[in-house]
Amino acid sequence: MEKFSEGPGNREETSRLSSNGLTLNIGPQHPATHGVLRLVVDLDGETIVKCTPYVGYLHRGVEKLSEHRNYMQILPFTDRLDYVSAMSNNIGYCTAVEKMFGIELPERTEYIRTIIGEMSRIVNHLLWLATHALDIGAMTVFLYCFREREKLLDLFERLCGARLTMSYTRIGGLKNDVDEQWLKDLYEFTDEFPMRIEQYETLIDKNRIWLKRTKGIGVISAEEAINWGLSGPTLRGSGVPYDIRTDMSYGVYDKVKWQVCTGKNGDVYDRYRVRMEEFRQSNSIIRQCIDQIPEGPIMADAPKFTLPAKDKVLSDMEHLIHHFVLVTKGPQTAPEGELYVATEVPKGELGFFFVSDGTGKPYRMRIRSPSFVHVAALPRLCEGELIADLISNIGSIDIVLGECDR
Amino acid sequence: MEPLEIVERLKEKYFSEIVDVTQFREQVFVSVKSDRITDICRYLHDEPDIHMDFLADICGVDYPGRKYRFEVLYNLYSIKFRHRLIVKALLTEEDPNINSVVPIWNGANCHEREACDMYGIIFHGHPDLRRILMPEDWEGFPQRKDYPLKGREDWEYKGFEECKELHNHDKEWNIQAS
Numbered sequence: 001m002e003k004f005s006e007g008p009g010n011r012e013e014t015s016r017l018s019s020n021g022l023t024l025n026i027g028p029q030h031p032a033t034h035g036v037l038r039l040v041v042d043l044d045g046e047t048i049v050k051c052t053p054y055v056g057y058l059h060r061g062v063e064k065l066s067e068h069r070n071y072m073q074i075l076p077f078t079d080r081l082d083y084v085s086a087m088s089n090n091i092g093y094c095t096a097v098e099k100m101f102g103i104e105l106p107e108r109t110e111y112i113r114t115i116i117g118e119m120s121r122i123v124n125h126l127l128w129l130a131t132h133a134l135d136i137g138a139m140t141v142f143l144y145c146f147r148e149r150e151k152l153l154d155l156f157e158r159l160c161g162a163r164l165t166m167s168y169t170r171i172g173g174l175k176n177d178v179d180e181q182w183l184k185d186l187y188e189f190t191d192e193f194p195m196r197i198e199q200y201e202t203l204i205d206k207n208r209i210w211l212k213r214t215k216g217i218g219v220i221s222a223e224e225a226i227n228w229g230l231s232g233p234t235l236r237g238s239g240v241p242y243d244i245r246t247d248m249s250y251g252v253y254d255k256v257k258w259q260v261c262t263g264k265n266g267d268v269y270d271r272y273r274v275r276m277e278e279f280r281q282s283n284s285i286i287r288q289c290i291d292q293i294p295e296g297p298i299m300a301d302a303p304k305f306t307l308p309a310k311d312k313v314l315s316d317m318e319h320l321i322h323h324f325v326l327v328t329k330g331p332q333t334a335p336e337g338e339l340y341v342a343t344e345v346p347k348g349e350l351g352f353f354f355v356s357d358g359t360g361k362p363y364r365m366r367i368r369s370p371s372f373v374h375v376a377a378l379p380r381l382c383e384g385e386l387i388a389d390l391i392s393n394i395g396s397i398d399i400v401l402g403e404c405d406r
Numbered sequence: 407m408e409p410l411e412i413v414e415r416l417k418e419k420y421f422s423e424i425v426d427v428t429q430f431r432e433q434v435f436v437s438v439k440s441d442r443i444t445d446i447c448r449y450l451h452d453e454p455d456i457h458m459d460f461l462a463d464i465c466g467v468d469y470p471g472r473k474y475r476f477e478v479l480y481n482l483y484s485i486k487f488r489h490r491l492i493v494k495a496l497l498t499e500e501d502p503n504i505n506s507v508v509p510i511w512n513g514a515n516c517h518e519r520e521a522c523d524m525y526g527i528i529f530h531g532h533p534d535l536r537r538i539l540m541p542e543d544w545e546g547f548p549q550r551k552d553y554p555l556k557g558r559e560d561w562e563y564k565g566f567e568e569c570k571e572l573h574n575h576d577k578e579w580n581i582q583a584s
Contacts, residue, residue, distance in 0.1 A: 055538060056538060056540065056541070059539040059540065061548065063524075063549060064549050068555050099431065102431070223459075226459050226460050227459065227511055227512050228511075228513045229461055229512075230513075240485060337430035337431070338428075338435060338492075340462075340492065342462065351462060353463065355467055363467075366463065366465040368462060368463040368481070372516055372520075373513055373516060375516070376513070376515055376516035377512075377513070380512070406539075
């Protein structure tokens with residue numbers, strides 16, 4: 001048996017086989033790059049000497065466009081940033097605008113936002129697990145994950161009519177309230193979901209191929225991960241308990257019991273484990289929120305900034321004028337100032353920085369997207385490793401190019 | 407530490423560099439001259455009780471008509487102490503040059519490239535300063551306020567070199583675009 005382990009499949013053995021340099025172009029159209037990411041990789045044998053990411057193929061100029069739209073009109077752009085977890089982006093954007101305008105949200109809205117934020121986290125991590133496993137070679141997990149994802153997307157569809165680009169939140173509230181039956185069906189899902197997580201784990205957690213392809217791959221230490229600006233589960237995999245939800249700046253994360261999941265070694269396997277634990281935490285947060293959710297209004301009492309209710313618009317002249325001005329010109333009494341507000345989306349820290357000059361449009365809107373930073377750190381993760389591990393590394397940092405290129 | 411305390415510490419050390427301190431909804435912004443930005447960033451990063459180890463973001467802002475047309479914002483956060491400070495470096499239109507902070511935070515790499523791409527700010531000492539989001543042969547800096555939203559009417563994007571060759575090929579063979 002020992003003889004076999006010294007064969008050419010051995011990692012050290014492979015790295016000793018050297019050849020003249022080879023430059024390989026991966027992407028922009030490649031199934032394992034999760035979008036239009038292009039990598040130019042310099043190889044020595046099978047070892048990556050240099051990796052250069054090229055991004056921008058999906059650049060739509062959202063930041064520039066936003067300078068010419070009012071605050072309400074920017075909301076649908078945020079769906080198209082990270083289209084896998086559009087709801088989190090909606091929440092991130094609305095939270096930032098509300099903080100700038102100084103709007104206090106009703107409690108029920110905070111609860112619903114927390115619920116849909118965590119649902120979005122589960123949806124995102126399910127897609128991540130499915131595609132990551134598929135890249136590494138585990139086909140079955142892909143099908144199982146999409147089964148559960150479908151159920152959550154159906155719930156989203158019942159809530160707001162869309163499955164992918166939701167635009168459900170509004171500045172100062174939500175589009176519509178949730179009903180009892182919806183909450184009940186979601187509760188049923190959370191009853192069943194922990195068992196499903198165990199199913200995924202039995203498929204891959206102790207799978208020898210999975211372990212070989214993830215353990216000790218793409219190792220990054222805590223200090224280095226912070227220095228590279230990594231955030232979210234990618235940073236927590238290195239053992240840094242940095243989670244913006246613990247800042248209590250948004251949502252009702254202070255009213256429910258949950259904990260920040262961290263890894264230890266900072267490799268692909270630990271980042272996978274962190275996300276698997278986040279499934280359980282998100283599931284538990286949703287359950288607690290459904291138990292505690294109070295009755296009440298869903299729109300904040302800030303008529304200068306929030307849209308009036310539809311029935312009032314159709315029956316009352318003042319509300320109609322108000323609605324017209326807000327939709328066509330944007331809020332006319334926006335405070336002047338600059339503010340950076342970050343929220344924890346499934347991929348990491350999504351920050352919105354606004355410069356407001358008091359008009360209905362932002363003077364400058366900056367989107368700090370986690371994927372952009374993670375792609376930039378990809379060379380650090382994969383240089384010196386084998387070309388096959390590049391795919392594990394791309395999967396483990398969980399990128400979406402719509403958000404990266406903006 | 408409160409952000410204003412950090413500003414006080416910064417004033418002790420770099421008094422002549424600080425131009426202005428503003429505050430909005432408890433977030434503190436320090437405007438500084440651009441010449442010694444790496445020293446200031448290095449100080450904020452290395453000082454044990456400030457310890458700004460996480461560079462959340464670098465972005466440019468354009469204010470045409472002001473004396474300092476460009477601002478480069480360094481969004482600094484300390485994961486250990488959980489405080490945030492935003493440092494603004496002021497740049498004039500004639501001289502949009504500033505030193506890179508990549509030696510301090512590796513994460514600055516992509517943000518500086520983007521600021522260069524969108525605003526034409528040159529970061530000296532950056533290891534690989536190229537356009538990042540726009541095509542490499544793009545002309546102009548799209549996020550400047552004087553750059554029109556729909557592009558310039560008198561100016562046509564020439565396209566990549568390889569597209570140009572294809573275009574010539576079409577002409578030679580008299581192929582009409584459908």
